[in-house]
Amino acid sequence: MSGALLSCRSARKVFRTHEREPGLRGFLRGLFKRKWLEVEALAGIDLEFAAGEFVGLIGSNGAGKTTLVKSMVGIIPVSSGRAELFGRDAFHLRDEEKRRLGVVMGQRSQLWWDLPALDSFELLRAIYDVPRAEFDQRLARYVELLDVADQLKIQLRHLSLGQRMKMEIIGAFLHGPEVVFLDEPTIGLDLIARETIRKFLVELNREEGATLVLTSHDMEDIEHTCRRLVILDQGAVVFDGELVELRQRIVGERAIELHLEPGTEDRAEGLAESLQAFEGRLSRENPLTLTVQVPASRAHDCIAHLLSVLAVRDLSVERQPLEDLIRQVYATPSLAAGLARP
Amino acid sequence: MSGARHISLLGKCRQRLAILRQFLRVGLVRKAQFRIDFLAQVVMDLCFYSVHIITFELLFGMGDGFTIAGWDRAAVRVFLGFLFVADAFMMTWLSQGWFLPQDIKNGNLDPVRLRPAPSILVYFFQRFSPEGAVNFLCAFSYLGYGLTTCGPLSADIIWTLPLALFLCIWAEVVVAVGLGALEFLFVNSDLSRFFIEMAQTASGKPLDIYKRRVRQFLILVLPVGVLAHVPAEIVLGRCHGLELLGQVTWQILLGLAVFALFRRSFKRYESALS
Amino acid sequence: MSKALALLAHDLRLLRHTTEYEFRKVLAFRVGFVVRELLNGVAHPAVMICLYFALYAQASSEAIGGWSFPEIVGYMILSACVQKMLFHHRLLEVADQIFTGHLTKFLVMPFRFFTLPLGRFVQNTLLQVAIATLCYFAGLYLVPDWWPRPASPSAAAQAFALVLLGSACFLLAYYCLAILAFWLDVVWSLSVMFMFVANFISGRMIPVSQMPPIFEAIFRWTFPYWALSAPIELFMGRTPEGFFLEGLGILLPTLLALELLRRVLWRLGRRRYVGAGM
Structure with missing residues (x-):
């Protein structure tokens, strides 16, 4: 054991489903004879997360993010390989873990x-056996950080999406967990709610x-919170490293x-x-505005040349957005292969 | 970082009781919000009781001195009393079991897998319905009425009544959990709902109307016969001594095996992909 | 006029699609199909046959309440077939859709929402009629001595018509109860309550004509009686002349009244809908 809180070794997950032919005739046929399909959601993942890390897990739809999270927290078992949490097979966690x-x-x-969320929190307190003083202290702090004091006594179903998500996050943190998985917690939220949640998580x-x-489709979430990034594609890890490293290794472009x-x-x-x-x-947008794309390492010399x-009136240099980097990783398998952590 | 915190047996019992207390509290909160539902569920159960009582009263009213497979009118009232107690317990504590098929299908059991408490407790007991208290009152009243129509309350009846009630409630939990376990094996089949209905229908009449093997199957394997038939036999003095001891022991062992089966079946839960 | 016809044609097309979609849903899971569609409704009559067997075994006369034991067995067999065809409250999801706010997505679509439950009704009726018919003839072939036979082909046709009309009444009654969810948060208990009462009135537990006359006199004014007990007795030839017309006289006005009630409740309820959670 390397002392990692969480680790996956050659973790593979295969879902079995049957093909459903269209039309009523196809369904009648399916009643008696079925063609089974195997869908590989995780294709042998190797990962380790240490204590105190803030990891971003990204990937396109169907890349295997949610399956990986569910396997790592023990909701579903892996088909082969191992997924361990706190040094124990994640699917067989005991109450202590x-x-x-x-x-x-x-x-x-x-x-x-x-x-109302407050009643759910009380129920969670009993389930997680949180001492009263600890619970009250945490609740007060989280409610203040997420600014939801006014909504605590309202039925959850009557809250907005953002307010509900804040309550979900409070519920997940109330027992002082050492590891928290957040699967797309900012999905569908407005800018202010997203920022509040990001600040809360970072703190x-x-x-x-x-x-x-943290898994998210919103690259801003990842950029503003995570130090480490794991990129999944078709059930496999195509990048695992520091965000800065990703920028250094493939981001080499600046837009002047x-x-x-x-x-x-x-x-x-x-x-x-x-x-x-x-x-x-x-590229020239109009006679007086030019944009030059140049590798980051040559940017300095290029600007001097320009x-x-x-006769320059104004000049700005922009880094390539994270979305572009990710797109670049997906578009270039050889690049992805070179990025993968040994 | 605190690391794993080991909880003593006493601590575990305290935690389970705290969870039950919270379920009870949120049940009251929920019903305080849905007041008409509270009333509707009380009336609904009264309808259930009335239909059963009227049906048997009509059957016995068709001729003088009728018995049904050796059960006279007074004995059937005792039987129905236990049936209503079992139903009141189910409605009060176990109604979440009805939603198990769709919860499995929709992947709603993820939180149950993650909670540091027994899955049976966290899932089946989560929906406390306070109207059950009213139903319990009605059920106990009818059971009391049934017992008094059998003759004066003897010491034997008073002694065996708590044991019969324990078996009746224990069997209700075992049946709900056992049928839930089936649902994991046949996802989206509605099997548990179908069997609950079948079990309720089959156990809604004294089991002596069935052949011996069917009766034994309903008592010793399913065990829906223990919801009302066996408890009624115990207080009516038809099951005693070693037979009673064997029955209680078997039902407890069967229950523990069913709980283990549920925990094992729960591992088949595949969640939903999204 | 042409606009109304176009609207009707659109609704019918949609109904056909909805019915097909519902068929695909029920056929998607094999065990579920067997449990829900084939075994549904057979347990209760089987238990009642056992109960009646015990009752008749110690009775001094061959007939109880005007029914011999073979007749009661016939009644319970037919009761199982009819129960399969009758619409039941679990086939409706509208109350949940109102409570969770999932109704919203249908409200913004250019069609009448009732087409969806109607599609399920058509699918359920077609499938259950087919299954009940198959089961009936299989039983007739396997145990001809005990199996009930129709008094005449017209009696069978009349009984079938009453069952279908009764089933439509059940659809509308359960639908009206379900859309009370616009006002009440939880309505399933109302549907279950109605089911208990309707089961008793319909003669599911005991044939209505075996009950004291006062029960029969009252129940004859209600549609559940005409949906189960009455068609079975008509099928078995135990009813007087004009019985079928009397049934139509109750069922058709009830159907109309329930349809009006459904429309009023829907219209009023829509005004209260807040789309919780959306």
């Missing part, structure tokens, strides 16, 4: 739909040392936007050819 775990399923409420990770595993002095646009003639020396690509050739 379950007390150290929290889960938020963005699309599936874990609180009681027809009860809990920093101050209480909780290990957080230039606004020229009026009347000097003719000085940009022949610029495209001269930029080839820096591996740069030129300033020497052109």
